[in-house]
Structures are given as structure tokens and as C-alpha cells.
Amino acid sequence: MSAMTDESTMEDEAADVLGCEAMGQPSSYETLVEENRRLKALLHRQESQLRLLEQERLKQGRHVPPPSAHFPPCASTASPPVPSPSASSSSSSPSTPLPLPPVHSLSSSEISRYSRQLLVSRFGVTGQRNLLSSSVLVVGAGGLGSAVLLYLAGAGVGRLGIVDGDRVEASNLHRQVIHGDSQVGTNKAVSASSRVRDLNGGLRVSVLEEDVGYGNVASVLAGWDLVVDASDNPLTRYVLNDACWLAGEGGGEGGGEGGGQGGGRRRRRQPTALVSAAALGLEGQVTVFDYEPLGASGGGGKGGREGGGKAQRGPCYRCLYPKPLAAASQSCNESGVLGPVPGIIGCVQAMEVLKLLADSPALPPLSSRLLLYDGTSSTSPFLSLALPPSSLPACPLCSGQLTTLAECASWAAERNLRGPRLTCPSSLPPSLPPSLLPPEHDITCQAYASLLHAQTPHYLIDVRDPTQFAICSLPNAINIPLASLASSLPPSLPPSLPPPSSPSPEGGKEDGATTTSPFPSLPSLPPRDAPIYVICRRGVMSQKATRMLLEGGWQRVWNVRGGLVQWREEVDGQFPMY
Structure with missing residues (x-):
């Protein structure tokens, strides 16, 4: 039944009740109470229809991909389906994700919702259209991910992917503010998806309730425009860096898709950059790895990775850390962290994502620079440092010493890098030195x-x-x-x-x-x-x-x-x- 039909029915039935009273027909108190309940039910039905119409108007002018556009159906959630002639009822294969098509114009509801950031001249309508046309994968729904996800959802990113295999604990809540007491014991990705859908009902959300490793990272990253590393361990940082870099070296087929449409954005099949960060104690850092400007190749070729495009790529995580640092193995579980610190760093990450997706020369990203935060400083808490150029001989990835994910996995295994949740307080470390003591x-x-x-x-x-x-x-x-x-x-x-x-x-x-x-x-x-x-x-x-x-x-x-x-x-x- 359409909303218009429901509205007419409600008006007719309300008129019947009011007409009976106007003609002086007898009506007992019980009858009036019953009519009141019926009218309230009709009003609730119409309000539900109005909400559906509002969501449908929000999606006017662009195709809505199926909820399972990337992750398997069992690991994907999305906003309630909106009746639309353009919406597909079947799921695509996880290996062939459907990109979001460019947005050519903003609806009235979108203009109203995002009006305050539309007024920012360096962002404007073009930046918002690019945002609505983009997909962002956030790995980690903890302290960093909480801030990233909330602000990206509020800003209007077209689709968000949330990956986390951990569960919410009470000790998380002082900094992981996307969760609450009622979510303790719930998977973090599931908990976060519920909150961001509540924040922005027009958002498309995909959820993966598992950790990212060398075995699944290629399929997890495929089809996303941008990746945010909001993890808390060195192994995941190397995994995401290696996968993003090697995907770019593979050519990024389909790099010319969508050229000249919706503000000239060039669509890709692989991530364009990795927004990476870390926070511990009173300190944090943010940077953008493997960055290549969206317009670097002019919308053709293999994503600008050939014919001079490679020289435009920024450094990778291994350029900064060719060997794992002992300090990088520390976690909040051992060293602690003040709650606002990951919130501050996560907000900077979200800002970098907006700058990257806006694709505007007026908003240069933190590529080739490392932004440091020191919570103990009352004069200059932020410091921006220049990173070394890419393709350093010391970097095993840029120099070509590591050419496949399998080789990267062997490198990480030899160094016994700490992965996610190996320091959970409810369990002992997985491997104690067997011969340390008699x-x-x-x-x-x-x-x-x-x-x-x-x-x-x-x-x-x-x-x-x-x-x-x-x-x-x-x-x-x-x-x-x-x-x-x-x-x-x-x-x-x-x-x-x-x-x-x-x-x-x-x-x-x-x-x-x-x-x-x-x-x-x-x-x-x-x-x-x-x-x-x-x-x-x-x-x-x-x-x-x-x-x-x-x-x-x-x-x-x-x-x-x-x-x-x-x-x-x-x-x-x-x-x-x-």
C-alpha cells in the first residue's frame, strides 16, 4: 500500500469519527478510547511511510547497490531496504564488488543535511558529490575507528565497510565511544554499524566480523576506494600496507571508469591510499601512505602506476618502518591510553579521508608527511615531519624485494609480529619462552x-x-x-x-x-x-x-x-x- 493510499484512508476514517460526533450520535467513553487508539496506529503507519519516502528521495538520481556489494551475505548489514525501481534484489559475488556510480546532483534532502559543509568553499558541492560516490573501508572499530566511523557517516560517505573480529569490553568504553554498556560482548563491527546507521539512515554499511590477515586481505580490500587503518597492532598495519601497495603495482584495472562524470572523478578497482594512524598513552601519529592523486593518470591506463605515474606515489608504511620497532609492539593493554587521544587522532584520520575523497588541490592530504601529536604539550601539541621518499633501497616493498603477499607473510612470520587480541587480559600470552626457566x-x-x-x-x-x-x-x-x-x-x-x-x-x-x-x-x-x-x-x-x-x-x-x-x-x- 502506498503512502498516499494510507494518508487518504486515515483522513477518511478520521472524518467518519469526527462526523459522528458532529451529528450528535451517541459515543461512549470506551468507543472514544478505541477510536483514539486506532487513529494513533494510523498515524504511526503514515509516519513510517513518510520516513521511507524520505529515504527514497535521498537516493534519487543514483543507483543503490545491493547490501552485500562486497562482503559475504552472512557478514553484511545495511540500512532497511528502500523500495526503488533501480535497486537490485540479488547480491553480487564478494569477488566482484559493484562500485558506487558517480553522483551528478544533490537532492533537496542532501542539500539540507550537508548544507554546513557545502558552504565550505574548498569542499563545496563537488566535494560532497565525490563523497556520496565513494566507499571507504575502516579496519578496526576501536578507539581510532570510533571517531573515524562517526565523522565519515555524518559527512555522507556513500558506503562504509567496518572490519573487526574483536568484541566490546567494559575496559574499551572510555575511548571507544561508538559503543556503549549495552554492547559489551557484542562484536565491535556489528555494534559500530548499528550506531552509524542510526546517525545516517541513507548510509550503506558492510560488516565483516573477523580480523584481516595476509590470507584474506586481498579479497577484503578489493573494490573499496580508500582504506583506513584504525588497527592497534603491527601485524595488521603491515598487512594493510603490503596489500594496498601490491594492489597498485598490479595495475588497478578499471582505473579509467567513470572519467569525466560527476565532477571528473576517476573510479578504481583498488584503494587509492591508506590512511594510517596509531595512538598510545598521550601520543599519536597520522599519515597517508601509498597516495596517488586521483587525476595523476588522467583517467586512463593502469591507474597511473605506469609511464611516470609510479613516481607520484607517496611512501608506504615500510618506508617509515622497514624493520618492526619494539615500541610498535606495545598496545593500550600494556601501556595504557587516555581516552581523548585516539579520539583526536581518529578525527584527523577522518579529515584526511575527506580531503582525499574531495580530490581538490585546495585540500592537500598528509602524503609524504607524518603528523605527530603530543598530549603533554600546551604550546605546540602537533608537529608535522617530512617522510622519506618512496622506493628507498631500505624498504623491502618499494625496492622490489617483496613482490607477493605470500612473501610478505613469510617476512612477518619470521619476526613474530604481534597481531590482534594477543594480549587480551582474559588469556595468557600464546607463546612463553619454553626454556627460559628450569x-x-x-x-x-x-x-x-x-x-x-x-x-x-x-x-x-x-x-x-x-x-x-x-x-x-x-x-x-x-x-x-x-x-x-x-x-x-x-x-x-x-x-x-x-x-x-x-x-x-x-x-x-x-x-x-x-x-x-x-x-x-x-x-x-x-x-x-x-x-x-x-x-x-x-x-x-x-x-x-x-x-x-x-x-x-x-x-x-x-x-x-x-x-x-x-x-x-x-x-x-x-x-x-x-
Whole structure:
């Protein structure tokens, strides 16, 4: 039934009711209540029809691809279907995604919705048409992805792809503001898609509930105009960089599609650039890798990658990091992050996407430059640095040492790069060094709990940094950070501590009670013949510390296997974890 038919029916039925009352026909209170309910139901139906008409007008003048234009049907969601003669009812194959055709003109609703950014002279109508004609794939729906997705959805990107295999946790919510308490336990990509569809009902959204790796990245990236790296681990960053670069080297077939239409935008089958960022602690960085101006090849050839076009490409991630840095393996789970930092960096990423898609000389992107953010600075928090040129000999990708994704995957495997969710607090690290400690110097959390219950005198050394130690610790633990321990191990002049105290049988503090440590605030090491147990957050640093003590001449030393994470799992489920 059409909206016009519903409107006429409602008006006729309302007139019948009003006419009965005007003619003085008897009407009981119950009858009036029933008529009121019926009119409200009719009003709700018409409002629903009006919303559908509004969405249909939003799509006037352009073809709407099927919801599953890229990802498989089981992993794709979209806004409610809008009745349209141009909309296809069948899904295309994931290997042959349908690009969004150029938008030639803006509808009245689009002009009203996006009017404030249309008034920006450097963006204007052409920039908005390009935006509505474009598709952007965002890998990661966490802290960075939250800001990116919300602002791209609000700006009117034609289609958004959201890729994330992780689930929302309560510890995410201080920075991943696209999610809420009710989404805890939900896949992040699914949760984010619900929010962006609510923000912009005319948006096309595709969802992939899995991580990106070398095995699936080629199919995941195919057909998208732009890729945003909002991930939180070095492996995914290398995967996305390598795939975008090699896809460009492969030619980007179909580069001339759409030339001269809708403002002269040149359509491609492969991503035009990779907007990459990272945020940790109080710092962040943003840049654009593998950038080639959309007009570089004039809309023909193989996407401008040949005949001089290659020289116009910006550097890639490997140009900046030809070898993985140890600092790049850190994550928010270990080093922490203040919530606004990924929000700031994600907003800059979204801005770079708008500049790239607008394809305007008046909006140059951050290609060949790295924008750094320092949250501790009150005068100049941002610093822009020039990046090295592409095709550096040190870059294994630009120099041609790596030519396939399989070769890139082998390179990453040899270096054991950290991938997504390998540091989840609910699980132990996947691979602990098997021969780091002799078995007789390893003790389980349950065995250590029995030792506490028996009130056996001993020393417990916690080798976490002071910031983490202040969050939570076991009773009577001595905080000697691993770095400080390494500098305190000369075999000469071994220091000593007061006799160790016996912990309470419960192994914890009473509510509201404060345990006073008998040890000095800057403790030295226990005597060499004292029993020492070493603990940390997950049992990795404590293994190193135990080995250092053994090699330094302390023989009665044991590592508490699995650290505080395992303590919570095996002994005390109420022990705070971060």
C-alpha cells in the first residue's frame, strides 16, 4: 500500500469519527478510547511511510547497490531496504564488488543535511558529490575507528565497510565511544554499524566480523576506494600496507571508469591510499601512505602506476618502518591510553579521508608527511615531519624485494609480529619462552596461594612498573621494576632487607583496611639465601627477573607462573584486573 493510499484512508476514517460526533450520535467513553487508539496506529503507519519516502528521495538520481556489494551475505548489514525501481534484489559475488556510480546532483534532502559543509568553499558541492560516490573501508572499530566511523557517516560517505573480529569490553568504553554498556560482548563491527546507521539512515554499511590477515586481505580490500587503518597492532598495519601497495603495482584495472562524470572523478578497482594512524598513552601519529592523486593518470591506463605515474606515489608504511620497532609492539593493554587521544587522532584520520575523497588541490592530504601529536604539550601539541621518499633501497616493498603477499607473510612470520587480541587480559600470552626457566623454579598460582595460607615466610617481588603496581597488587609484595632489578644485580655487595613478614591466611586485605608494608619505599634486594617469589602481570617479565636473580647468585627463587592474570583465574576471581 502506498503512502498516499494510507494518508487518504486515515483522513477518511478520521472524518467518519469526527462526523459522528458532529451529528450528535451517541459515543461512549470506551468507543472514544478505541477510536483514539486506532487513529494513533494510523498515524504511526503514515509516519513510517513518510520516513521511507524520505529515504527514497535521498537516493534519487543514483543507483543503490545491493547490501552485500562486497562482503559475504552472512557478514553484511545495511540500512532497511528502500523500495526503488533501480535497486537490485540479488547480491553480487564478494569477488566482484559493484562500485558506487558517480553522483551528478544533490537532492533537496542532501542539500539540507550537508548544507554546513557545502558552504565550505574548498569542499563545496563537488566535494560532497565525490563523497556520496565513494566507499571507504575502516579496519578496526576501536578507539581510532570510533571517531573515524562517526565523522565519515555524518559527512555522507556513500558506503562504509567496518572490519573487526574483536568484541566490546567494559575496559574499551572510555575511548571507544561508538559503543556503549549495552554492547559489551557484542562484536565491535556489528555494534559500530548499528550506531552509524542510526546517525545516517541513507548510509550503506558492510560488516565483516573477523580480523584481516595476509590470507584474506586481498579479497577484503578489493573494490573499496580508500582504506583506513584504525588497527592497534603491527601485524595488521603491515598487512594493510603490503596489500594496498601490491594492489597498485598490479595495475588497478578499471582505473579509467567513470572519467569525466560527476565532477571528473576517476573510479578504481583498488584503494587509492591508506590512511594510517596509531595512538598510545598521550601520543599519536597520522599519515597517508601509498597516495596517488586521483587525476595523476588522467583517467586512463593502469591507474597511473605506469609511464611516470609510479613516481607520484607517496611512501608506504615500510618506508617509515622497514624493520618492526619494539615500541610498535606495545598496545593500550600494556601501556595504557587516555581516552581523548585516539579520539583526536581518529578525527584527523577522518579529515584526511575527506580531503582525499574531495580530490581538490585546495585540500592537500598528509602524503609524504607524518603528523605527530603530543598530549603533554600546551604550546605546540602537533608537529608535522617530512617522510622519506618512496622506493628507498631500505624498504623491502618499494625496492622490489617483496613482490607477493605470500612473501610478505613469510617476512612477518619470521619476526613474530604481534597481531590482534594477543594480549587480551582474559588469556595468557600464546607463546612463553619454553626454556627460559628450569621447571623447578616455576610455581603455579595455586601453589603460591597454599604457601600464603600456610604463612610461610618469604619475599614476593612484583616487577611491574610503579604505575601498574599502584593499581593493584598482592599483599606485602615489594615493587622492584624489572629495569631497576637489572641495575641492582652486581654480585658484589649484595643488599639485604628486613625479615619478611607473614601474610594473613586470607591472602588479602579486609574491606576498608590498609596494609602497611614493612619494607622501605625504595627496597633493595633480599639476602641471597632468602626464599623469593617473583610475579608480574602475566608471567613474562617475572620469568626474566627470576632468571636474572638465578644468574646473579640467588638460588631460592621461583616464578609465579601466569602472573596476576592467572591469579585471578585460578585463585581469586574478585582480584582487580586491568
